[in-house]
Amino acid sequence: MNFIKNNLLMIILSLVVVVALVSLEYPLAGWSTRLRREMSTSLSTVGVAKNLAQQTIHIPGQPSFVGPIIPEIINRKQQVQKLMQDQAREIKASAVAINSRGRVVFPYGPKGPVIPLLAGVPEPHLLPQSNHNLVRLANFKRDYQRLFDLARRNPRGWLAQLHAAMPPSEGQIQRLIRRRLSQIHFGLVHQHSDKLVVEKARISRQLTRQAIFQAAAHCRIYAGRFCFQERNFVQSTNAVPSSLDIYNAFVDSWLQSDVVHAIVLTNRGSRDVADSAIKQLFYVRVGAGVKTGRGSLSAGSNLGPVMVPRGGLFLGAGAAPSAQPGYNQYQPGGMTPGYNGGMPPNGPPEGYQGGYPGALPSAYPSPSSPAAVGGLNYGGEMTGHVGTSDYQVTHVAVGVIIAPSKINTFINNMYRQNNGYTLLNVQIRTVDPIDAITHGYVYGAVPAVEADFLFEDILFNQWNGRVMPAAYRQRFGIVVHQAGPRRSFPGNRGSP
Amino acid sequence: MKMKNINPLEQHVEKVVAVVVVLLVAWLCYRNIFQDPNAVVLPGGMSGNVRPGRVGEKINQAVDALRRSVKDAERSANVQRGVIPDYKQIYTLSQIQPLASALTQLPTVAFGPRNQRLQNTINPVAKNWVFHVPSVPRLTDLKAVQGRGVATDTPEPTDIHWVELKAIFPLTRWHKSLAGGSHLKADESGLPRSYRRTTFYRVQVRRQPRLPSGQWGPWVPVKGTYLQPLPQVDLSHATPRQIAAALGLLDQARSQIITPAFHTLEATRHLIAPMNQPQPPVVAPQGPGGMPPFGPGFRPPPGAFNQGPAGAGGARAAMARMLQMQRMQQLQMARQQQQLLQQQMQQQQMQQQQMQPNNGVLQVPPQGAGVLGNNGVGLTDIPVIFYDQTALPGEQYRYEIRVVLYNPVFEFPYHLTDPAAKSQPWLVSPWSKPTKPVKIRQSEYFFLVSSQLGSQGQASFRIFKWVQNVWTVADEWVAPGEAIGNVQQVPLMNNVTGALQNQSVNFSTGYTLVDAKENASGSSLTIVVEHPNGSLSLRTSAWDAANPEQTRLNARVTQTGIAPTPVVPGVPKP
DSSP: OHHHHHTHHHHHHHHHHHHHHHHHHTTHHHHHHHHHHHHHHHHHHHHHHHHHHTOEEOOTTSOOEESOOOHHHHHHHHHHHHHHHHHHHHHHHHHHHHHHTTTEEOTTOTTSOOEEEETTEEOOSOSSSOOOOHHHHHHHHHHHHHTTOOTTTOTTSHHHHHTEEOOOOHHHHHHHHHHHHHHSHHHHTTSOHHHHHHHHHHHHHHHHHHHHHHHHHTOSEEOOGGGSBOOGGGTOSSOOOOHHHHHHHHHHHHHHHHHHHHHHHHTTTOOSTTTOSEEEEEEEEESTTOOOSOTTSOTTOSSOOBOOOTTOSSTTSOOOGGGSTTSSOOOTTSSOTTOOTTOOTTOOOTTOOSOOTTOOOOSSOOTTSOOOBTTBOTTSSTTOBOOOSSEEEEEEEEEEEEOGGGHHHHHHHHHHHOTTOEEEEEEEEEOOHHHHHHTTOOOOSSOOEEEEEEEEEEEEHHHHHHHSOHHHHHHHTOOOOOOSSOOOOTTOTTOO | OOOSSOOHHHHTHHHHHHHHHHHHHHHHHIIIIISOTTOEEOSTTOOSEEOGGGHHHHHHHHHHHHHHHHHHHHHHHHHOOOOOOOHHHHHHHHHHSOSOHHHHOOOOOOOSOOOOOSTTTSSOOOTTOEEOOOOOOOOEEEEEEEEEEEESSSSSOEEEEEEEEEEEEEHHHHHHHHTOOOSSOTTSOSSOGGGOOOOEEEEEEEEEEBOTTSSBOOOEEEOOOOSSOOOOOOOTTOOHHHHHHHHHHHHHTHHHHHSOOOOOBOOOOOOSOOTTSOOOOOOOOOOGGGOOSSOTTOOOOTTTTOOOOOOSSHHHHHHHHHHHHHHHHHHHHHHHHHHHHHHHHHHHHHHHHHHSOOOSSOOOOOTTSOSSSSTTTTOOEEEEEEEEOOOOTTOEEEEEEEEEEEOTTTTOSSEESSGGGGGOOEEEOOOOOOOOOEEOOOOEEEEEOOSSOOTTSOEEEEEEEEETTEEEEEEEEEOTTSBSOOEEEEEEEOTTTOOEEEEEEEOOOSOEEEEEEEOTTSSOEEEEEEOTTSOEEEEEHHHHHTOHHHHHHHHHHHHHTOOOOOOOTTSOOO
């Protein structure tokens, strides 16, 4: 008690301190924490307002806008989006129109019938389904064969456009030597036999040299008929091309004509093969999965035409039906009604892998191929294009001897032919000019290389689907609205 | 209260506790009063603390700032508008030239083994054939046009006079001369193809001045104007490889040789006076002794040299601003056109160089075709241009022109009808027919304008000079024995700003005043001046006042609005 009395002041002060300390922690501390939390919540509005006032807005074609999002900016963005969407539609329509240029024409407007072009000339009433008129089919076959005519015989022939020729063959050179020796025999007969042999050898060398170089001076490129890919019905006189054959031949001619025109553009202004940028054409192959390289065929050899590739025309379409010799013999009256291109009625056979020679347009994709997502499959080529409901994809392989500085020019000229081309691969090999000249090929004073180009071409279904045979359309699931009743086309040369 | 056995700590413990409590209370007061414990840091990286009582104020400030920024954005958004790219046009253009031109216009790279040349192997040459030496045809259609302007590609704009000569080199005749057959084999096509070369070396010009007697003087060779030095080639001791390299160099410089670049010229200065520019102060021209400087024989045209300072505002100032803007726009357009022309010339030169790569071998031009353009298809004539910048103003000339070509049979390995031609590296064409006389426009005039002598016997002259594409004028009092014309400050237009600015112009005429004498009535003044070549001539104020050339020049100067700076007699010349 005395302690309390003696230390009363201290006890009171201690109690005051204890009460103060406790009150600081509870409940005042809790109230303070809640107050600060509510203040922070309220002050977050300040940050939001500040962020709203400093928004950075990027609109295509407009200067970067820093500030709040105002209705003017929203309207402008909507306008820009609308304009861009309109432009996108126009670009797509323009791309389709450019894609069809030189391949088909619409003589009665875009909604009228579509007429395919063969070397720039309309060939009506053949696609999408031939009307089995033998006269028209024969005219098509004749016109198609004329594309492969030798140079200078047909101005629309590819070889004539290229100013192409081949070096003299050994037989031609021998005949030339014999003829010349017979002409100058009177002057040589009185000479000594040894001198006669030497003189004959000298004249033979001179004539051979002269023949080779004169051939080089009178052409712009070395190319022969069999540099181009032709359909098998050309080889048989009795074969009547089917709709599929005709369509495949049309696509071949479109793409090969583009290659020819690109070479002509690249060689423009040259006087002879030594002056040309592209000096020799080895092959042009069209079709899905074509391979580059000359293979067993020698340069411009006369062993035979370029074989139709086995992969079919379009990616995922299976092989071409006319690849088998004797496949489509002459059939009076055309194809059998209900002909579906040989499609097995009950689906594919067991173990079918797709793409074997002679197979038909397949509705069954190869199980080994990776699945395409959104029309793109990067398991194949770098572009990933495998064909969609908008377009189909095919490949073009070209093998040439070219000046290395003109490789890009040739690629550029190919791109200028059609907007569907994309270069997939280029392989370059050196060329021994001494070896080439021993075979009669003169490449001139500039260096030359052998180049194999692999191009991808896209054909839009919007126009291509309208000339496709039914089997292809069924394969790709293309539904097009054909034009109404056929009208007479003035360019129908084959009409009876 | 007194307690025993208590240590000092126990004795003063209450004081210690009291101090501690006071300190604690003070700290609590300080923290709660001066430091608000509930202040919150502003979010979003903003600096500063906010007390509970100022939260609403901060929010209101932020909202107000947002409203202000919305208003500002609405104003600026209406100003800052861009143009949406025309993607369709971009796509269309990409179809025309899919790859960049830098990729497709690669030069031919010399590497790897080279094949035998095609042209050398056909049409072999027999050793017993004899070939003709080709003759260079005479240039035709020679025309001379004189001009003057301001060269802007020099360090400082320079007034130049020139005569442009244009002629035609008949390429077809030259090719026919190259393809002339040999006398042993009439059907053979002349020189071997590899020797049919057209390489220009020089364009030579000579001129004939008209003498004061009216006769034509001697022919004098003219040094042309070339902005880049022409290549100098000496083939007398060169090896075949060096010859080929030198000819390749000349082929590359072909456009520089036969169609050289000329100065970048400024467009003609506009003749309308800038009324909003400060004009030189108008001083009433005073003659010696307070007499007017112009005698009765000369009266300045109304309005000449007396354009006072323009009004500061109103329609006149607006008109002046508009004229000034038009003047600047036209100047810019002229400069842009000149840049475009230069770019086109450079591109043409590059294309020519790319079309004719020099691989160290003789270039063979296409037979029957020109050397310019794409393989020369359809080109039969080559224009040849020459600029003579040494022509003197006021003189009259006539010109002749010829070209120097590489001799295609230089060091020819076969027989020639003229074997001496094998040692001549160059072939020279005959001189062309002379041009019609061309008179260079005079750039300086002076007239006697005073009809009375000054206080110290001076005579007043008015001197016109063509400077920077405008006529400038200066008045001067000259005493006998003094040269006529000196350096004066003349307001000239600044090319950059378009404003008038005083610049020094040398009005020296080269003439000297020898004597001056008034007539008996004092209405006319007769002077004797000495020509720079020493001849003396007589001038009178009455003749000069009636000179139509002076009237024309006065009108031109009036249009430019550049007034002369009157010189008061008696004031020493600068």
